[in-house]
Amino acid sequence: MQFMLLFSRQGKLRLQKWYVPLSDKEKKKITRELVQTVLARKPKMCSFLEWRDLKIVYKRYASLYFCCAIEDQDNELITLEIIHRYVELLDKYFGSVCELDIIFNFEKAYFILDEFLLGGEAQETSKKNVLKAIEQADLLQENNNTSCSMGLLLS
Amino acid sequence: MPAPIRLRELIRTIRTARTQAEEREMIQKECAAIRSSFREEDNTYRCRNVAKLLYMHMLGYPAHFGQLECLKLIASQKFTDKRIGYLGAMLLLDERQDVHLLMTNCIKNDLNHSTQYVQGLSLCTLGCMGSSEMCRDLAGEVEKLLKTSNSYLRKKAALCAVHVIRKVPELMEMFLPATKNLLSEKNHGVLHTSVVLLTEMCERSPDMLSHFRKLVPQLVRILKNLIMSGYSPEHDVSGISDPFLQVRILRLLRILGKGDDDSSEAMNDILAQVATNTETSKNVGNAILYETVLTIMDIKSESGLRVLAINILGRFLLNNDKNIRYVALTSLLKTVQTDHNAVQRHRSTIVDCLKDLDVSIKRRAMELSFALVNGNNIRGMMKELLYFLDSCDPDFKADCASGIFLAAEKYAPSKRWHIDTVMRVLTTAGSYVRDDSVPNLIQLITNSVEMHAYTVQRLYKALLDDISQQPLVQVASWCIGEYGDLLVSGQCEEEEPIQVSEDEVLDVLEGLLVSNLSTPVTRAYSLTAIMKLSTRFSSVNRIKKVVSIYGSSIDVELQQRAVEYNALFKKYDHMRPALLERMPIMEKTATNGPTDIAQTNGETDSTILDTKHLPSITQPASQANDLLDLLGGNDVVPVIQTTVPTKPASAGGELLDLLGDLSLTGIPPMTAYNKNGLKIEFTFERSNPSPNIAVITIHATNSTEADMTEFVFQAAVPKTFQLQLLSPSSNVVPALNQGSVTQVIRVLNPQKQQLRMRIKLTYTHKGSPVQDLAEVNNFPPQSWQ
Secondary structure, X not given: OOEEEEXXXXXXXXXXXXXXXXXXXXXXXXXXXXXXXXXXXXXXXXOEEEEOOEEEEEEEEOOEEEEEEEOOOOOHHHHHHHHXXXXXXXXXXXXXXXXXXXXXXXXXXXXXHHHHEEOOEEOOOOHHHXXXXXXXXXXXXXXXXXXOOOOOOOO | OOOOOOHHXXXXXXHOOOOHHHHHHHHHHHHXXXXXXXXXXXXXXXXXXXXXXXXXXXXXOOOXXXXXXXXXXXXXXXXXXXXXHHHHHHHHOXXXXXXXXHHHHHHHHXXXXXXHHHHHHHHHHHXXXXXXXXXXXXXXXXXXXXXXXXHHHHHHHHHHHHHHHXXXXXXXXXXXXXXXOHHHOOOHHHHHHHHHHHHHHHHHOHHHHHHHHHHHHHHHHHHHHHHXXXXXXXXXXXXXXXXXXXXXXXXXXXXXXXXXXXXXXXXXXXXXHHHHHOOOOOHHHHXXXXXXXXXXXXXOOOHHHHHHHHHHHHHHHOOOOHHHHHHHHHHHHHHOOOOXXXXXXXHHHHHHHHHOOOXXXXXXXXXXXXXXXXXXXXXXXXXXXXXXXXXXOHXXXXXXXXXHHHHHHHHOOOHHHHHHHHXXXXXXXXXXXXXXXXXXXXXXXXXXXHHHHHHHHHHHHHHHHOOOOHHHHHHHHHHHHHHXXXXXXXXXXXXXXXXXXXXXXXXXXXXXXXXXXXXXXHHHHHHHHHHHHOOOOOOHHHHHHHHHHHHHXXXXXXXXXXXXXXXXXXXXXXXXXXXXXXXXXXXXXXXXXXXXXXXXXXXXXXXXXXXXXXXXXXXXXXXXXXXXXXXXXXXXXXXXXXXXXXXXXXXXXXXXXXXXXOOOOOOOOEEEEEEOOEEEEEEEEEOOOOOOEEEEEEEEEEXXXXXXXXXXXXXXXXXXXXXXXXXXXXXXXXXOOOOOEEEEEEEEOOOOXXXXXXXXXXXXXXXEEEEEEEEEOXXXXXXXX
């Protein structure tokens, strides 16, 4: 996978994970163009499109578009499953996830993604294991914080 | 200083902004606060501030001033800090940033941290965006972690290694020992990432590939266990056990089995098993089947398995899910060359996909349809494709039209069918047809001698309906110019001949000249057509008038033509009939052979144009040469240049092109023979589709006072070459260089050896026969290299 973008139906970016080195300008340009292209698609169209020299796989969940750019040899159908797995993880973590959860807890969305994918490939195929790791890390974060007098610094 | 506001608070506040300007103001204010907080080196709130900065970065605002703060967070001992710090690094500190490398030491320390979650953070960061230098520095640490027994770390290390290898391929070797027992792991995470690592290594190095071939049995066993084992809740997706791992294993098997008989055989059974047993009701099962099909097609599988794979694709085509249909069409496109017959069986389903609503599916269906067209199904397929052409998006029309022309050319069952098909395309998608199709079509029409009357009648009728589609108009006006006499005499046999008078025809052509819809090229075509009719129609006066009007046209091309034609009427009327004679059958160059229509779509080039003029058109040529000489000294601008302003103009302006320089390539002409007044010059040309063929045109001229009659030119070449001699323009070489005999030789030189030729000339001069032999060795190197 080269990158993954999450954006709303109004085109607002909610998460961007880049697995290839590009300048900020390039990233912005790609994001803008791709968002436009995907938003222009009609609901009956298939989830795949060719864009520049990449294969784009996208799927809409409620008000959010999940959009991945994969390479030529990658399997489009399994990418749909990867997207779905990520949504399931978010759903389990936040309890019936909605766009607002991802807006207000974007850093957690990243943490979960980084426990599921690494360098663009899946690192863990068990839902349970990903969630367990996140849970433990969250606990570690809390213990870190309770040990110091300032309380929860982040939220 | 008060505590900086919380992250969620900031997000809430920014979201209340009603305008972009209001948002910008809020952001600026907060950024200022954050900046001063950074300046104070506040450890407590750094984490919070960076998090806020990352949010603002996502909204599109600059956040570079937070880069160093991320580094400080990474270096902190607190896990919270590290978590945000590494996140910030991944978002703000990619390898293009100057401070990127400053992370290296921190990452190195964290790779060896006592807490696995910290190690995980650093592995993740390194594996997502580590630069080559960083990878070089830390590869050793990654390799160590690849051998750990902690599966949480091992799986991350494997993917990190993949990234290192991608960045610094030379380091691949160092990971080899650690891969030894990766596949004996029970942990699926480790298995999955290991397979990814092995795949990466095999793709990059043929040595690694042969080394890892021995893993095939083990991979087969793992795959088998996945399929056969019962329900495993941890890895289950809709009743299938760990589809992600299955797909990756299938992909690795594909790479290992490609080109290798033994490996392919070892995996035959499991592939058949997966192909037949996988549940297809949900996307996940189809994802596995898709990967299986790709593997079967790539390795050396037995034919039964291949047929099974194609049938799976055929079933995919009937699936309600358009994603599946899309994937099927893509795969079929890849296999249509190798398994053509099997794919043919699904032709009707593929053709149905032309009617799909999705653009990508339609495009693939179109490409596949063209690949499947053959002599047997041409009529049926063409009906469908023409219907598709009618209704498809404009983006498709150009490609579709080109594809149809190519297919028609290859498989037309009859000339009439061919012309009808061409007409249909011109009338429905005329404006989308590629420019070079116009000369191609003209050639086609010229060569279908018995269809001239029919063609010109149909084109005339089409013109009456619509003059907006330029390619159609151009072809039509050219034809009317050539065959107008057939039109008015009502000679059509194929269909009911129409009654049309000379004036009506001229009305139409003149209408083209004045219409706003006509491009300059089209106008040039119609002017020339009108001119040609002066020898076919009787209303010469009317034509003379039109021609003289355009002598003062603003369009330089039109003006030039009109002036020349005027000159023809006035001073060179005796030459007019010969010059405006019917075009002879044009020689056809080898058309592009490749079956991949998608490729040839872009390639329908103007090779047809190149040699069109080389075959001899003697009398007009020689007289036109005279014309050249005679016009040279007048105030009328000598016309004869090959500067055809636009590509298809050659068809309308070929009179002018004949007089142009015949050596159309950069290869210099040469004198092959010059004796007793007979001089033979060779001019060269490369045949575009096959650069091994050199096309040589000989020009024989005679400087003596008497004609050389019964002139025969023969040539022989060494065994490694093949020679084809086409018919000469005539067998009289006129005296005093008054003209030339031309003849085309085609030499096939596959071994690119130096061209040599022996020629034999026989002719009769002043009553006595003359014969001569000569060797031609002075071919310029470009002609055979």
